[in-house]
Amino acid sequence: MRNSPGLSRRTILKGISAIPVAAALGPVRAQNRSKVIVIGAGLSGLNAALLLEEQGIDVQVIEGRSRVGGRVLSQRNVNGNPESGGTSFGPGYARLMDVCKRFKVGLIDVTPIVPFFNDRELVLDGKAIPKAEWPTHAKNPFPDGMKQLPPWAYLMPIIGKNNPLKTGDAWLDPANARYDISLHEWLVGLGVSEEVIELCWNNNPNHGTTAHDVSAMMVLFGHTFAMIQAQLGGKTFGYTATGGNQSIPEAMAGGLRKPVQFDRNVIGIRTAGSGAEVHCADGTVYKADHVICSMPMSVLRRVHIDPLIGGKQGLAINTLASQPINMVHLNIKRPFWEEDGRNPNIFSNGLAGMVVAERKGKAPQDITSLTVWIRGRNATWMDTMDEKAAVAAIMDDFYRVRPAARGKVEVAAYHSWYRDPFSAGDWALWAPGQVSAFASAVGNAHGRIHFCGEHTAVSNRGMEGAMESGERAAFEVLGLS
Numbered sequence: 001m002r003n004s005p006g007l008s009r010r011t012i013l014k015g016i017s018a019i020p021v022a023a024a025l026g027p028v029r030a031q032n033r034s035k036v037i038v039i040g041a042g043l044s045g046l047n048a049a050l051l052l053e054e055q056g057i058d059v060q061v062i063e064g065r066s067r068v069g070g071r072v073l074s075q076r077n078v079n080g081n082p083e084s085g086g087t088s089f090g091p092g093y094a095r096l097m098d099v100c101k102r103f104k105v106g107l108i109d110v111t112p113i114v115p116f117f118n119d120r121e122l123v124l125d126g127k128a129i130p131k132a133e134w135p136t137h138a139k140n141p142f143p144d145g146m147k148q149l150p151p152w153a154y155l156m157p158i159i160g161k162n163n164p165l166k167t168g169d170a171w172l173d174p175a176n177a178r179y180d181i182s183l184h185e186w187l188v189g190l191g192v193s194e195e196v197i198e199l200c201w202n203n204n205p206n207h208g209t210t211a212h213d214v215s216a217m218m219v220l221f222g223h224t225f226a227m228i229q230a231q232l233g234g235k236t237f238g239y240t241a242t243g244g245n246q247s248i249p250e251a252m253a254g255g256l257r258k259p260v261q262f263d264r265n266v267i268g269i270r271t272a273g274s275g276a277e278v279h280c281a282d283g284t285v286y287k288a289d290h291v292i293c294s295m296p297m298s299v300l301r302r303v304h305i306d307p308l309i310g311g312k313q314g315l316a317i318n319t320l321a322s323q324p325i326n327m328v329h330l331n332i333k334r335p336f337w338e339e340d341g342r343n344p345n346i347f348s349n350g351l352a353g354m355v356v357a358e359r360k361g362k363a364p365q366d367i368t369s370l371t372v373w374i375r376g377r378n379a380t381w382m383d384t385m386d387e388k389a390a391v392a393a394i395m396d397d398f399y400r401v402r403p404a405a406r407g408k409v410e411v412a413a414y415h416s417w418y419r420d421p422f423s424a425g426d427w428a429l430w431a432p433g434q435v436s437a438f439a440s441a442v443g444n445a446h447g448r449i450h451f452c453g454e455h456t457a458v459s460n461r462g463m464e465g466a467m468e469s470g471e472r473a474a475f476e477v478l479g480l481s
């Protein structure tokens with residue numbers, strides 16, 4: 001840090017105050033200089049690095065974990081390599097498809113398993129409701145003519161019919177700001193009842209802990225993106241990668257000239273007129289002309305940035321949340337569903353809210369493992385517990401619903417995305433009002449620090465959003481080099 005011309009003593013002290021003393025004052029173990037440092041070996045950071053290398057730029061990717069992929073995580077110790085993170089992608093994911101082709105990552109068409117995925121057993125308050133009984137069941141809150149629909153298929157057609165966003169980037173258009181209200185408020189405005197919102201959204205939300213804390217704009221953006229993907233995909237729903245989706249970032253990292261440096265937990269980033277510095281918890285300091293940072297906001301807010309970032313972007317860093325999701329992966333010892341004659345897929349309003357029979361064998365009928373998805377309020381509850389207690393609570397609920405499964409499955413993996421220190425949650429969760437407040441500033445460069453990551457994507461979501469954002473950040477740096 002003493003070798004930092006251009007940084008005033010005041011800024012240095014300000015930086016030191018936020019960095020653990022040992023790291024700030026201890027000997028700098030390595031002085032690493034590159035043209036560009038990329039923080040994070042997820043899809044966005046790796047895409048940025050590959051594009052810069054293609055242009056002959058000297059790039060070093062550093063990563064906090066000891067693996068690449070970030071929120072793409074395939075469980076290789078579970079039968080069939082099920083995904084704990086990025087699950088599938090469509091033919092319209094142009095950038096992701098391109099890297100798969102370039103790095104020869106095999107693709108598995110998941111279209112044949114979609115009908116199996118959509119067929120679930122409904123369990124409310126611990127009791128299974130046979131399909132034939134649902135239309136006339138006392139707990140069915142749907143209006144006449146719609147009562148035959150299962151809860152997981154009811155809301156999307158309503159959202160689709162009323163979605164005003166016609167293009168991928170329309171969510172950022174200030175003319176649409178009136179949709180930056182809670183999903184709950186928007187749905188109630190359409191005449192959707194509280195019981196329907198509770199049953200169809202709050203039990204297993206994709207966005208928010210309930211419909212109250214997510215902006216309708218985000219759900220509408222997600223729907224528009226899905227519709228565009230459906231058009232581009234035609235009859236193909238989507239793919240996973242051979243060996244699990246993690247094979248994609250692994251192949252991308254393998255294509256870099258300079259290997260990714262692992263276990264580099266970034267705790268400070270400093271930018272000045274003459275260059276930028278990245279400080280890691282182990283005392284390593286990296287120097288570069290530019291830094292590309294792919295950390296989610298929920299992690300970035302723990303990192304000291306000097307000079308501080310204020311205004312709309314500062315608000316984004318400090319307040320943009322990430323979706324809570326936890327997963328339990330179960331290996332199957334015996335197919336209990338053949339014994340109790342029930343569907344292995346479950347949608348419930350209990351703790352083990354969604355159980356998915358993974359079909360990663362040769363035929364779509366082959367069930368290779370089970371994945372329990374815990375979302376929304378249930379995920380935030382589980383995040384108050386350590387792994388052992390959370391898994392015990394989830395399995396207790398699962399066995400209550402499916403007594404036949406006891407002794408026939410074994411827990412093979414658990415992942416809480418919130419408790420993961422390098423993610424602190426899953427995809428960015430835009431709360432009501434946040435799109436209007438700071439979406440336009442979230443990916444702005446700050447001096448020599450450039451930002452990527454799915455939360456900064458403009459027209460795409462998920463894995464393709466990550467790829468899009470990495471591309472944008474790389475072009476930004478190239479424009480300045």
Ligand SMILES: Cc1cc2nc3c(=O)[nH]c(=O)nc-3n(C[C@H](O)[C@H](O)[C@H](O)COP(=O)(O)OP(=O)(O)OC[C@H]3O[C@@H](n4cnc5c(N)ncnc54)[C@H](O)[C@@H]3O)c2cc1C
Binds near residue numbers: 042087453
């Ligand atoms: C359960 C789940 C299901 C999903 N399903 C889908 C799906 O079906 N389709 C889809 O398209 N997308 C899906 N996604 C989303 C998709 O996986 C992500 O949007 C995408 O992978 C994000 O990539 P990224 O590069 O933006 O971020 P990340 O992958 O999070 O990359 C950021 C990197 O920065 C590193 N990092 C963080 N902090 C530090 C630090 N302090 N120091 C050093 N390194 C650090 C992280 O370890 C990570 O490698 C899903 C995600 C999850 C979790």
